[in-house]
Amino acid sequence: DTGVSQNPRHKITKRGQNVTFRCDPISEHNRLYWYRQTLGQGPEFLTYFQNEAQLEKSRLLSDRFSAERPKGSFSTLEIQRTEQGDSAMYLCASRTSENTEAFFGQGTRLTVV
Protein backbone atom coordinates (compact mmCIF):
# COMPACT_ATOMS: atom_id res chain seq x y z
CA ASP A 1 0.00 0.00 0.00
CA THR A 2 1.62 3.20 -1.16
CA GLY A 3 -0.67 5.72 0.47
CA VAL A 4 -3.97 7.49 -0.10
CA SER A 5 -5.10 7.23 -3.71
CA GLN A 6 -7.54 9.61 -5.40
CA ASN A 7 -9.15 9.31 -8.81
CA PRO A 8 -9.38 11.00 -11.16
CA ARG A 9 -6.50 13.45 -10.74
CA HIS A 10 -8.19 16.01 -12.97
CA LYS A 11 -11.79 16.52 -14.02
CA ILE A 12 -13.22 19.14 -16.35
CA THR A 13 -16.98 19.31 -16.49
CA LYS A 14 -19.67 21.58 -17.80
CA ARG A 15 -21.78 23.57 -15.39
CA GLY A 16 -24.84 21.62 -14.35
CA GLN A 17 -23.27 18.19 -14.76
CA ASN A 18 -22.75 15.70 -11.92
CA VAL A 19 -19.28 14.49 -10.97
CA THR A 20 -18.03 11.76 -8.65
CA PHE A 21 -14.59 11.39 -7.11
CA ARG A 22 -13.11 8.35 -5.44
CA CYS A 23 -10.70 8.02 -2.54
CA ASP A 24 -8.92 4.84 -1.48
CA PRO A 25 -7.41 5.34 1.99
CA ILE A 26 -4.47 3.51 3.53
CA SER A 27 -5.89 0.07 4.21
CA GLU A 28 -5.73 -0.03 8.00
CA HIS A 29 -7.03 3.53 8.43
CA ASN A 30 -10.61 3.65 9.67
CA ARG A 31 -11.02 7.44 9.52
CA LEU A 32 -11.41 9.16 6.17
CA TYR A 33 -11.70 12.92 5.57
CA TRP A 34 -12.65 15.10 2.62
CA TYR A 35 -11.32 18.64 2.23
CA ARG A 36 -11.66 21.31 -0.44
CA GLN A 37 -8.82 23.66 -1.34
CA THR A 38 -9.09 26.73 -3.53
CA LEU A 39 -6.10 28.57 -4.99
CA GLY A 40 -4.02 30.34 -2.35
CA GLN A 41 -6.00 28.96 0.57
CA GLY A 42 -5.61 26.20 3.10
CA PRO A 43 -7.73 23.04 2.87
CA GLU A 44 -11.26 23.43 4.26
CA PHE A 45 -12.93 20.52 6.01
CA LEU A 46 -15.99 19.06 4.29
CA THR A 47 -16.84 15.78 6.01
CA TYR A 48 -15.39 12.69 7.65
CA PHE A 49 -16.14 9.03 8.23
CA GLN A 50 -15.22 6.53 10.87
CA ASN A 51 -15.56 3.20 9.12
CA GLU A 52 -18.84 3.53 7.18
CA ALA A 53 -20.42 6.10 9.51
CA GLN A 54 -20.40 9.74 8.44
CA LEU A 55 -19.68 11.51 11.74
CA GLU A 56 -19.48 15.17 10.81
CA LYS A 57 -20.38 17.44 7.90
CA SER A 58 -19.32 21.04 7.44
CA ARG A 59 -21.90 23.70 6.67
CA LEU A 60 -19.80 24.20 3.50
CA LEU A 61 -21.27 20.92 2.30
CA SER A 62 -24.40 22.05 0.48
CA ASP A 63 -27.26 19.73 -0.48
CA ARG A 64 -25.59 19.23 -3.86
CA PHE A 65 -22.71 17.41 -2.17
CA SER A 66 -22.95 13.86 -0.90
CA ALA A 67 -20.30 11.49 0.37
CA GLU A 68 -20.41 7.79 1.05
CA ARG A 69 -18.16 5.11 2.43
CA PRO A 70 -20.38 2.04 2.03
CA LYS A 71 -18.06 -0.69 3.26
CA GLY A 72 -15.75 1.36 5.42
CA SER A 73 -12.99 1.20 2.82
CA PHE A 74 -13.04 3.54 -0.22
CA SER A 75 -15.18 6.66 -0.29
CA THR A 76 -16.91 8.65 -3.01
CA LEU A 77 -17.76 12.34 -3.11
CA GLU A 78 -20.48 13.36 -5.55
CA ILE A 79 -21.33 16.89 -6.60
CA GLN A 80 -24.64 17.33 -8.37
CA ARG A 81 -25.49 20.22 -10.70
CA THR A 82 -21.96 21.59 -10.57
CA GLU A 83 -21.40 25.34 -10.41
CA GLN A 84 -18.32 27.37 -11.33
CA GLY A 85 -17.75 28.03 -7.65
CA ASP A 86 -17.19 24.29 -7.15
CA SER A 87 -13.92 24.53 -9.06
CA ALA A 88 -11.24 23.53 -6.55
CA MET A 89 -8.87 20.78 -5.48
CA TYR A 90 -10.70 18.07 -3.54
CA LEU A 91 -8.42 16.32 -1.07
CA CYS A 92 -8.90 13.09 0.80
CA ALA A 93 -7.01 12.12 3.95
CA SER A 94 -7.00 9.07 6.18
CA ARG A 95 -5.69 8.02 9.55
CA THR A 96 -6.28 5.50 12.30
CA SER A 97 -8.48 6.63 15.14
CA GLU A 98 -5.62 5.97 17.57
CA ASN A 99 -3.07 8.06 15.70
CA THR A 100 -3.83 11.65 14.85
CA GLU A 101 -1.33 11.81 11.95
CA ALA A 102 -3.37 12.26 8.75
CA PHE A 103 -2.05 11.27 5.33
CA PHE A 104 -3.33 13.10 2.27
CA GLY A 105 -3.85 11.93 -1.27
CA GLN A 106 -2.73 13.91 -4.31
CA GLY A 107 -6.18 15.38 -4.76
CA THR A 108 -8.67 15.69 -7.60
CA ARG A 109 -8.63 19.03 -9.37
CA LEU A 110 -12.11 19.96 -10.57
CA THR A 111 -12.67 22.63 -13.19
CA VAL A 112 -16.26 23.62 -13.96
CA VAL A 113 -16.63 25.47 -17.27
Place this chain on the structure above:
Amino acid sequence: GENVEQHPSTLSVQEGDSAVIKCTYSDSASNYFPWYKQELGKGPQLIIDIRSNVGEKKDQRIAVTLNKTAKHFSLHITETQPEDSAVYFCAASREGGKLIFGQGTELSVKP
Protein backbone atom coordinates in the same frame (compact mmCIF):
# COMPACT_ATOMS: atom_id res chain seq x y z
CA GLY B 1 -15.82 29.45 15.65
CA GLU B 2 -12.68 27.45 15.10
CA ASN B 3 -10.00 29.46 13.33
CA VAL B 4 -6.26 29.29 12.63
CA GLU B 5 -4.36 32.39 11.58
CA GLN B 6 -0.99 31.98 9.84
CA HIS B 7 1.72 34.56 9.12
CA PRO B 8 3.45 35.58 6.97
CA SER B 9 1.66 34.71 3.73
CA THR B 10 4.93 34.87 1.79
CA LEU B 11 8.51 34.52 2.99
CA SER B 12 11.69 34.84 0.99
CA VAL B 13 15.07 33.86 2.47
CA GLN B 14 18.58 33.25 1.24
CA GLU B 15 19.85 29.71 1.17
CA GLY B 16 21.35 28.85 4.55
CA ASP B 17 19.23 31.34 6.49
CA SER B 18 16.47 30.38 8.91
CA ALA B 19 12.74 30.66 8.25
CA VAL B 20 10.03 31.09 10.87
CA ILE B 21 6.28 30.74 10.33
CA LYS B 22 3.79 31.55 13.08
CA CYS B 23 0.23 30.42 13.75
CA THR B 24 -2.43 31.20 16.33
CA TYR B 25 -5.55 29.14 17.02
CA SER B 26 -8.86 29.95 18.64
CA ASP B 27 -10.17 26.60 19.94
CA SER B 28 -8.66 26.10 23.39
CA ALA B 29 -9.60 22.40 23.21
CA SER B 30 -7.15 21.85 20.35
CA ASN B 31 -4.36 19.49 21.35
CA TYR B 32 -2.72 18.39 18.10
CA PHE B 33 -0.77 20.73 15.81
CA PRO B 34 0.69 19.40 12.55
CA TRP B 35 2.64 21.22 9.86
CA TYR B 36 2.27 20.29 6.21
CA LYS B 37 4.38 21.07 3.15
CA GLN B 38 2.59 21.29 -0.18
CA GLU B 39 4.31 21.37 -3.54
CA LEU B 40 2.57 22.52 -6.69
CA GLY B 41 -0.08 20.09 -7.87
CA LYS B 42 0.40 17.72 -4.95
CA GLY B 43 -1.39 16.95 -1.73
CA PRO B 44 -0.10 18.22 1.63
CA GLN B 45 2.67 16.17 3.21
CA LEU B 46 3.19 16.05 6.97
CA ILE B 47 6.62 17.31 7.98
CA ILE B 48 6.32 17.56 11.76
CA ASP B 49 3.65 17.63 14.43
CA ILE B 50 3.37 18.43 18.11
CA ARG B 51 0.91 17.50 20.81
CA SER B 52 -0.24 19.75 23.61
CA ASN B 53 1.72 17.95 26.31
CA VAL B 54 4.99 19.01 24.64
CA GLY B 55 6.40 22.51 24.28
CA GLU B 56 8.99 21.86 21.60
CA LYS B 57 9.89 19.17 19.10
CA LYS B 58 12.81 18.95 16.70
CA ASP B 59 13.55 16.80 13.68
CA GLN B 60 16.89 17.59 12.01
CA ARG B 61 16.54 21.09 10.48
CA ILE B 62 12.89 21.47 11.46
CA ALA B 63 11.52 22.42 14.87
CA VAL B 64 8.11 23.35 16.19
CA THR B 65 7.29 25.23 19.40
CA LEU B 66 3.93 25.45 21.14
CA ASN B 67 2.66 27.98 23.67
CA LYS B 68 -0.71 26.71 24.88
CA THR B 69 -1.33 29.68 27.15
CA ALA B 70 -0.98 32.13 24.29
CA LYS B 71 -2.51 29.67 21.79
CA HIS B 72 0.24 29.97 19.26
CA PHE B 73 2.76 27.68 17.65
CA SER B 74 5.64 28.19 15.26
CA LEU B 75 7.67 26.32 12.66
CA HIS B 76 11.40 26.91 12.46
CA ILE B 77 13.49 25.75 9.52
CA THR B 78 17.25 26.19 9.85
CA GLU B 79 19.90 26.06 7.12
CA THR B 80 17.27 26.44 4.44
CA GLN B 81 17.83 24.83 1.04
CA PRO B 82 16.22 25.55 -2.34
CA GLU B 83 14.24 22.29 -2.06
CA ASP B 84 12.52 23.72 1.04
CA SER B 85 10.67 26.10 -1.31
CA ALA B 86 6.96 25.24 -1.11
CA VAL B 87 3.74 26.28 0.60
CA TYR B 88 3.60 25.43 4.30
CA PHE B 89 0.36 25.01 6.26
CA CYS B 90 -0.17 24.83 9.98
CA ALA B 91 -3.25 23.13 11.38
CA ALA B 92 -4.93 22.48 14.71
CA SER B 93 -7.36 19.84 15.86
CA ARG B 94 -8.96 18.30 18.91
CA GLU B 95 -8.07 14.70 19.67
CA GLY B 96 -9.22 12.65 16.71
CA GLY B 97 -11.06 15.55 15.14
CA LYS B 98 -10.93 17.42 11.87
CA LEU B 99 -7.94 19.59 11.01
CA ILE B 100 -8.44 23.35 10.83
CA PHE B 101 -5.80 24.81 8.52
CA GLY B 102 -4.12 28.18 8.35
CA GLN B 103 -4.04 30.15 5.13
CA GLY B 104 -0.56 28.98 4.14
CA THR B 105 2.91 30.51 3.77
CA GLU B 106 4.68 30.46 0.44
CA LEU B 107 8.37 29.99 1.25
CA SER B 108 10.96 30.84 -1.37
CA VAL B 109 14.61 29.93 -0.73
CA LYS B 110 16.96 31.74 -3.08
CA PRO B 111 20.27 30.06 -3.95
